[in-house]
Amino acid sequence: MKRNILYLIILITAIACHKDKEAFDKDANDRINEQLGSYQTVITGAANGWMATLITKLGNTYSFYFRFNENNRVFMYCDFDTTTASVLKESSYRLKSLQQPCLLFDTYSYVHLLADPDARVNGGFYGGGLLSDFEFSIDTLTTDSVKLTGRFNGSTAILRKASAQDRAAWENKQVRDNMVGLSSLGKILNYFKRLTYNGTEYEIQINNIYKVAIITWKDAAGTVHQVITPYFISTTGIVFTIPVVNGNTTINGFTIIGFNTTTNSIQVRINNSDATIAGAIRPVSPDVQAARRWWQWGADAQSYWYSWNGFHVDGVEDAFNLKSLKTDSSQYYYLTYWPGVKPQTGASFDALIPFYYIPRIDDIDFIYGTAPKPTFQTDGRVTFSLLGDLTVGPYPTSGPAFKTKDQFYNSNGYWFVQTGESSYDMVSAKDAKTWVTWVHQ
Numbered sequence: 001m002k003r004n005i006l007y008l009i010i011l012i013t014a015i016a017c018h019k020d021k022e023a024f025d026k027d028a029n030d031r032i033n034e035q036l037g038s039y040q041t042v043i044t045g046a047a048n049g050w051m052a053t054l055i056t057k058l059g060n061t062y063s064f065y066f067r068f069n070e071n072n073r074v075f076m077y078c079d080f081d082t083t084t085a086s087v088l089k090e091s092s093y094r095l096k097s098l099q100q101p102c103l104l105f106d107t108y109s110y111v112h113l114l115a116d117p118d119a120r121v122n123g124g125f126y127g128g129g130l131l132s133d134f135e136f137s138i139d140t141l142t143t144d145s146v147k148l149t150g151r152f153n154g155s156t157a158i159l160r161k162a163s164a165q166d167r168a169a170w171e172n173k174q175v176r177d178n179m180v181g182l183s184s185l186g187k188i189l190n191y192f193k194r195l196t197y198n199g200t201e202y203e204i205q206i207n208n209i210y211k212v213a214i215i216t217w218k219d220a221a222g223t224v225h226q227v228i229t230p231y232f233i234s235t236t237g238i239v240f241t242i243p244v245v246n247g248n249t250t251i252n253g254f255t256i257i258g259f260n261t262t263t264n265s266i267q268v269r270i271n272n273s274d275a276t277i278a279g280a281i282r283p284v285s286p287d288v289q290a291a292r293r294w295w296q297w298g299a300d301a302q303s304y305w306y307s308w309n310g311f312h313v314d315g316v317e318d319a320f321n322l323k324s325l326k327t328d329s330s331q332y333y334y335l336t337y338w339p340g341v342k343p344q345t346g347a348s349f350d351a352l353i354p355f356y357y358i359p360r361i362d363d364i365d366f367i368y369g370t371a372p373k374p375t376f377q378t379d380g381r382v383t384f385s386l387l388g389d390l391t392v393g394p395y396p397t398s399g400p401a402f403k404t405k406d407q408f409y410n411s412n413g414y415w416f417v418q419t420g421e422s423s424y425d426m427v428s429a430k431d432a433k434t435w436v437t438w439v440h441q
Contacts, residue, residue, distance in 0.1 A: 048167040050159040057131035057153040060211035061230040065170040078110035079233040085176040123209040169235035181256030190279030197275035203284040224285040286380035290416035299340030305438035320403040333357040383413035
């Protein structure tokens with residue numbers, strides 16, 4: 001009986017092997033190499049290269065141009081900044097099977113720039129950058145499109161075969177020029193920017209690092225609407241990945257035409273119609289609880305908000321030159337606001353302090369500061385009054401710290417705009433041309 005069972009197993013195995021041989025006339029490695037070869041034929045066969053959009057794990061979107069050759073070299077542009085959008089970068093790539101077919105960018109390139117773990121390179125997080133990828137699994141591949149998924153952070157990329165016009169737009173610096181046009185928003189000195197289109201005013205905020213646009217408006221009934229959308233720079237202008245829909249009006253982005261120095265506004269086109277972006281001195285719809293949330297976080301956490309640059313004034317960062325502050329043994333580190341400080345004795349108080357870094361003992365300390373009292377207005381503004389100085393020595397009567405103090409206690413107060421989970425902008429209600437960015441770790 002055992003011998004019969006053994007014969008049966010041998011017979012089944014032989015039949016299975018025979019069928020497998022009939023089904024596959026090549027072994028697994030040969031089939032994989034053949035598939036990778038066909039993939040390389042497709043990506044190198046696009047004479048004008050590929051247009052691509054890459055969406056990181058954070059959700060920010062970047063546009064790329066790729067051109068692959070048969071010698072495993074890839075040439076690219078990217079809309080990360082005006083340099084990457086205008087200087088052709090050459091690096092290498094590989095097609096490799098890692099449980100499934102993969103496209104690997106294997107020498108440093110603009111793709112790696114987004115994933116660089118050094119936050120100084122891309123403005124992302126230390127240790128993670130912008131949470132992007134440079135090794136991708138190939139999900140689908142046709143002669144006209146390729147869909148990819150990052151192997152580490154799960155970022156996604158879609159490649160579309162480029163036309164001769166697409167290629168020329170990158171090579172002729174059209175995308176770079178669109179980025180320069182977007183940067184003209186900085187010529188409008190007001191923090192708040194208004195896009196006026198088809199009879200509606202839209203407040204538009206652009207985050208150039210995280211590639212996010214925040215669009216806020218009120219409808220005819222006074223209801224506030226907001227769309228937070230990633231954006232990227234294309235050959236035709238700024239493209240929103242999530243459209244702004246206001247009734248019968250849909251805004252998918254805009255094309256910048258030029259800057260009008262007379263009206264201090266940007267001329268744009270939306271859906272083939274003229275529109276403008278100009279400055280404003282208050283938000284379309286103030287977040288009346290933002291200042292309280294900002295203050296309450298510090299009080300609850302018994303921690304502080306800090307700003308590297310202090311006040312931005314009339315287009316100038318660190319307008320009061322706080323970074324020049326130093327003593328014989330230390331130098332300015334950052335400006336802090338500490339809500340609800342609880343001393344060992346006495347009532348709690350707020351503290352506005354420019355901290356100093358002491359290199360020889362690797363520590364931070366303060367020399368002088370002030371005790372503010374915030375007053376939260378019903379319209380969302382907050383004003384600060386001076387309770388007194390917090391000094392180790394006499395408080396300066398001129399210079400960067402004095403100017404910061406003078407600005408901080410401006411009687412017009414400030415609007416607060418939450419820009420992230422751990423960041424707020426405090427904007428002067430006088431003319432919105434002065435603001436400070438507060439963050440916490």
